[in-house]
Amino acid sequence: MRILNLFKIAFKAIVLNKMRTLLTMLGIIIGVASVIAMLAIGEGSKESIRENISSMGSNIITIRPASASSSGVRASGDEMQTLTLKDYEAVKDQATFLSYATPLVTGKGQVINGSNNWPSNIYGVNPDYLKIKVVDLQSGSMFTDAEVKTASKVALIGQTVVDNVFPDGQDPIGQMIRFNNIPFTVIGVLEVKGENTFGQDQDDVVIAPYTTVQKRILAIDYINQIMASAVSEDDAPNAVTEVSEIMRLQHQISNPNNDDFSVQSMEELISTFSSTSEMLTVLLVAVASISLLIGGIGIMNIMYVSVKERTKEIGLRMAVGAKGADILMQFLIEAILISVTGGALGVLLGLTSTVFIEKFLNWPTSVAMYSIVISFAVCAITGIFFGWYPARKASALDPITALRYE
Amino acid sequence: MSKAIIKIEDLKREFTMGSETVRALKGISFDIKEGEFVTIMGSSGSGKSTMLNILGCLDQPTSGNYEIDGVKVKDLTKNQLATIRNEKIGFIFQSYNLLARTSAIENVELPLLYNSKVSTEERRKRAIEALQKVGLGERLDHTPSQLSGGQQQRVAIARSLVNNPVMLLADEATGNLDTRTAYEIMSIFQELNEQGITIAFVTHEEDIATFSSRTIVLKDGNIIQDYKNENVQSAKEELAKLPKQDD
Structure with a gap:
């Protein structure tokens, strides 16, 4: 009941200051939208790299001759003639992966x-x-x-x-x-x-x-x-080990450092490429997070101004029976309403812009559910975090001073 | 003998300003009985604002006792004070203190928003009743900017009435109004008083005091006069005597 009333009061304050609220929200909207879009681009490029490599055969394992010293001369792997059909047959017959x-x-x-x-x-x-x-x-x-x-x-x-x-x-x-x-x-x-x-x-x-x-x-x-x-792709590392052992047996090598062959899986290639694009994603998201942070500071700023501006109103509310906690909640709810609404709009904008990026820029994108959940949660927390200080300040006002404030 | 709504005994309030101690109230004692219309007078610096803040449970005395409607106010927490303000006191201010861009009815509902015992329907019903009492039954949806000063003060009076307080506390409630409107407002106060509502009215205007049944005069933190007004003027009659306005 009481909380519902406080919601009404906070909502009213927001409606009375539509323009200001909207501009404040804009910070959050852009922040959330950019986090979602950036993550979508990052995920998308990661996926497309993976797909691209997979199209070359994702679980391919290649065994090549490697440079090895024979009688003191180190020859390049390409010129080695150490791989034979016998090796092939051994690998084919013995490998289980x-x-x-x-x-x-x-x-x-x-x-x-x-x-x-x-x-x-x-x-x-x-x-x-x-x-x-x-x-x-x-x-x-x-x-x-x-x-x-x-x-x-x-x-x-x-x-x-x-x-x-x-x-x-x-x-x-x-x-x-x-x-x-x-x-x-x-x-x-x-x-x-x-x-x-x-x-x-x-x-x-x-x-x-x-x-x-x-x-x-x-x-x-x-x-x-x-x-x-x-x-399978997951078995690729096992297959690499297994094949290496078979090859060592074939070539009578006991010390792996002396291998005259190299075994490679595509998985290694994929992870190399993925980690590059992962770094890029982290970078993009870091930039986007900064805009979310700035959006949060915008909320704090507006709430701070709002408390100052409504000092007299706060005094009045206290005079007619509002407790400190009521005032705190009123302003906190106001901040949260702004940030959550902004967050919801931000998610919408993020999704729309992702579609546009995909359609018009032809960039691969992939919206991850977690990016929506995280950015929304972050922005709700931002609201609480940045709304707290001004709300706290409002609730700590002395009613007499607040009433006389001009 | 009607019961005392307010009991004040040897009330002192001191403020510490740096190394100096300002004694705003120097040991004041008086009672206000149910149904009384008391004006508290005094020039600025006499301690009447401090008095009013303590009466309104916005401030606590340094020493002495203050009892409102049987509740000892001393030692109450901030939240308990807020509840007393919410349930027992109706405030009326010099500058109305209405919420801007908010309709009359919503302004009047405000105190009830902080009282979880009152349902939404009852809140609305009581707000309408209170506005009707002050003659604004037709202007429920007007915002303060659409109302005259006198009307705004009436909304404020309605707001102070809506929680059925044991006492109305008016702080220079006619200070911002012209004589005619001031008398109109006073006649409302008189009407409410006749219905049995206790009123404490802080003012520095002599003529306002003539409408009340008792006057307490403060000076330098002490009561210098406390007298019953044998010849209470009717604000309505005084209003009729005022020269008619041209418009």
């Missing part, structure tokens, strides 16, 4: 079709490659294990290659192309993936059985990489 694995041999060369030619990369892999990289086919089909075994001269090509060696728009499936003068039959076209996070064109690629690439193009018997996919 891996769902797919493929050897990978790469080469550069010229793709030629009649008078059209195009420099590209050739990846020698097994049929699991598509599943590891999470790539689908636009048309055609993947080569089979049997074709790998027989080192068939079949290939799949990416869209960039199609565009450049089949400029007339003719269907590449079944056509013959030459890669470094070795003829291949095109049996499939990969779906368009665009550029990856590093700006590399993922469609500029020719895929063929690794046996074919090893024997007919590169004439090598080692492999460049083993590419595998962990059972």
Whole structure:
């Protein structure tokens, strides 16, 4: 009853000073809205980075030869020939955290079709490659294990290659192309993936059985990489450890410092990128929080002025029976009403501006529920915190002095 | 013999201003009985404001006893004082002290807002009744700026009545009004007094005192005169005697 009355009194005071209240609220509104929008942008960019990397295959694990000293000479990892098909088989057979694995041999060369030619990369892999990289086919089909075994001269090509060696728009499936003068039959076209996070064109690629690439193009018997996919993203770290142990056994290495290979998961990459964008988010939110703080100080300022201005009124209220606590509550409720209403409007504005940012600036955004809850709570607390001092001051007024105040 | 609403015994109030002690009231004793209309007079510095603050439970005496309606005021906490002000005293001020931009009825309701025993409906009902008593039944929704000085003071009187106080405490209530309006207000006070309401009226105007039944004169913190007024003037009659205004 009493509290309800105090609410009425506070509400009345707010209504009587619409313009002033609105301007005070504006500080809170902008503060809350910017916190929400900034968090949404931060979350959004984090998510889009994650998605981007995931599109390259989020649980991919790569095993590469690493530089190691052999008879005193330290060679670069790229030139190492220490990774073999035996390693691949060991990993494939023994690892429990891996769902797919493929050897990978790469080469550069010229793709030629009649008078059209195009420099590209050739990846020698097994049929699991598509599943590891999470790539689908636009048309055609993947080569089979049997074709790998027989080192068939079949290939799949990416869209960039199609565009450049089949400029007339003719269907590449079944056509013959030459890669470094070795003829291949095109049996499939990969779906368009665009550029990856590093700006590399993922469609500029020719895929063929690794046996074919090893024997007919590169004439090598080692492999460049083993590419595998962990059972799940969460299992990636386990898979990395497991694979490392298998590899050490294979290469008879007892001291991990002497590893002549490196095992990497995408997870590491994701966390690196996420932490960057996380820092950015923290920065953005810090800036937004400052505006929320300034909004709070605005409330304090207005409440302070309001108490000064209404000293006589406070005296009167006390004379007709208001207790100190009543006056304290009246002003505190007033401050809270301003901040909470401002907070609610701020949430609304924050959400709207997020939609606008997404629509017109094309920035990825993602509104997190917690950002709404937190900013709203912060602003309610701001109201109490900054309303307290002026309200306290009002309630401590001596009624006689207050009544005589001019 | 009617009972005493106010009992004051050897009341002293001292203020300490730095090293100096100002003795505003130097041992005052008097009673106010139910139904009395007392004017408290005195020039400025006589201690009448201090007297009024203590009577109104806005201030506590340094020593001596003050009893209102059987309640000993000394040793009450701030909150208890507030409750006494809320339930037993009706204040009327020289400058009306109405809330600006707030309708007459809401102004009158104000004391009841701080009394949790009064429901919303009853609050409204009592506020309307009080305004009708002072002849403003038609102007419930007018704000102070839409009312004349006399009307504003009537709203203030209605506000002081709304909590059914045991005593009205008026502080120079006619000080801001012209003679005619002052007499109008005094006639309202007289009417209320006839209905049995006890009134303590602080003023420095001699003619106002002639409308009351008793006058207490203060000087330098002491009572120098306390007399019954045998010949109470009727404010209504005096009002009729005033020359008619041109407008």
